[in-house]
């Protein structure tokens with residue numbers, strides 16, 4: 001039976017980079033006889049333009065039926081002044097939530113070929129390979145109540161709620177430990193347990209889950225210290241597990257350590273490893289349509305898809321190897337350009353990966 | 358009339374570094390005829406040991422009467438297993454809140470003498486001088502309700518609330534703009550307005566306050582992007598204003614960019630510039646009692662006290678100059694040690710500053 005993949009190019013550079021990733025996906029499809037069937041729809045601003053909402057119900061239905069989703073990126077100035085309820089980002093948040101994609105994997109990997117692109121000293125980041133596991137469907141992103149109101153004294157006020165239940169913490173902790181088990185068996189759980197009630201529960205539950213993983217060396221760190229340690233000595237980390245908001249902040253910080261955010265993929269998985277795959281970077285409206293965006297993060301997201309949703313490790317490895325080869329050949333998009341390398345556009349980079357594959 | 362300064366040495370390395378800062382304060386006192394009267398009390402773990410609570414009511418009363426407070430640092434493993442309601446940190450949070458110290462100034466300044474201590478490349482951080490203005494008495498640190506409970510299905514859950522009112526945002530925004538006016542007239546307000554209701558209000562109010570500061574160039578940035586930009590190109594910032602939680606994370610990240618967190622002071626001010634002054638670093642229990650901690654952040658906190666609470670710019674400048682001089686002399690504590698410099702202990706460093714002053 002064929003596997004369904006829903007492709008959501010999204011906004012900004014989304015369509016350009018997704019087009020290259022689809023070429024790679026199609027090639028892997030035929031080369032490894034994967035029997036994938038692709039269909040397309042819109043998310044974010046493009047969906048607002050087409051359907052009037054950032055995630056249409058029919059798109060959501062299609063996403064539910066799909067075995068995996070490939071996403072470009074969402075958002076852009078065109079929709080900045082829109083009613084907050086239908087901002088492009090709401091579509092992204094809704095699809096994550098509706099599909100139960102609670103397990104967000106964000107690797108921060110330094111490509112040896114790009115070692116000098118980091119703003120950190122070479123010895124601090126050489127060989128960096130950490131994985132941030134971010135809880136993606138709970139916490140302050142979705143907590144109720146949330147409200148904006150006018151007080152009796154005429155003052156405006158607004159509030160959000162940061163809730164976590166035991167089962168939400170337990171399932172994301174398991175993802176963290178499972179990932180640590182197939183990596184270097186070190187897990188650092190990041191919270192703010194010296195201040196937040198939700199973090200105190202988080203820490204207790206992570207400790208409980210730890211009993212099932214005696215081989216994993218577990219540590220706890222406050223989020224402010226983690227933000228510091230990522231700059232000071234990022235290689236002390238293997239896997240980091242943390243909540244939705246802290247994961248948003250720390251994963252962006254960590255990805256920038258590598259100096260190549262245009263290279264970093266991500267996976268958002270549900271309890272059955274059905275997943276949505278997207279680059280870590282955003283929709284980069286400033287360079288949209290110019291054909292210069294780096295498609296490698298999206299291409300590597302295809303590799304993650306093959307690995308996590310379809311258990312096709314060989315095909316996934318081959319794509320990663322192909323990406324490494326084009327870097328070895330000295331091809332670079334503008335964002336990772338360095339002396340002595342050949343600067344190429346989005347399409348040329350995509351074609352080179354297809355060629356290498 | 359004499360001015361009252363309450364000294365709270367706190368825990369860990371607190372007493373050692375405060376002792377050196379007090380020497381500097383006493384010298385400034387006599388040299389500039391400041392008529393300061395010092396008294397001492399406990400906060401944090403030391404207060405738990407003495408009074409059974411991390412901030413005793415009598416200490417709070419003394420703090421209210423004081424014109425300024427000098428704090429070392431609080432917390433340590435000794436009190437880790439204690440009832441969360443009387444953790445050392447609760448004392449710190451309570452004194453901030455009770456005294457209305459909403460305006461937290463955290464400079465991240467790279468000392469030219471320590472340029473190589475940063476984990477970032479020299480050209481990325483050389484000349485770095487940014488100021489983070491953190492809201493310190495509102496947001497998720499103090500939001501009610503907050504609770505830990507068992508649901509009907511037997512599951513544990515916990516939640517925190519992140520509230521901001523218009524007046525809370527307005528007064529901290531003013532601090533941000535005022536600081537920008539005496540610096541480089543650039544203010545970046547950091548929020549997560551694409552997700553949080555509280556951030557949406559934050560952004561609206563900051564825009565309103567901006568009308569009173571036409572000379573300041575205001576920008577807005579999402580917190581995840583800010584965490585990234587601080588690593589990528591920190592010198593793009595002049596003043597950053599942000600909420601309590603984001604400020605906690607970003608100020609620690611920013612201070613680490615300088616590679617010399619042992620050098621960074623902070624001020625927490627109320628509406629009348631009454632303030633509490635403390636180093637940005639923590640109580641470092643691992644090196645407590647060894648006489649090797651760096652007292653310079655605390656000494657520079659004294660300088661901030663003279664500048665902000667007592668409008669003694671000349672005395673404040675003189676202390677900063679004295680610190681710069683001892684660095685020029687090549688004296689270094691262990692945390693900022695580098696080749697060719699002379700490693701000294703806490704007391705020797707304090708004495709050198711006194712000497713230079």
Ligand SMILES: CC(C)[C@H](C(=O)O)[C@@H](O)C(=O)O
Pocket residue numbers: 089092093248551552581
């Ligand atoms: C676009 C935004 C809502 C989103 C988030 O905060 O989760 C993005 O920053 C991300 O990290 O995927």
Ligand SMILES: CC(C)[C@H](C(=O)O)[C@@H](O)C(=O)O
Pocket residue numbers: 194195224446449450605
């Ligand atoms: C000790 C802790 C409660 C405190 C905070 O989070 O505010 C500290 O990290 C700080 O930044 O002063």
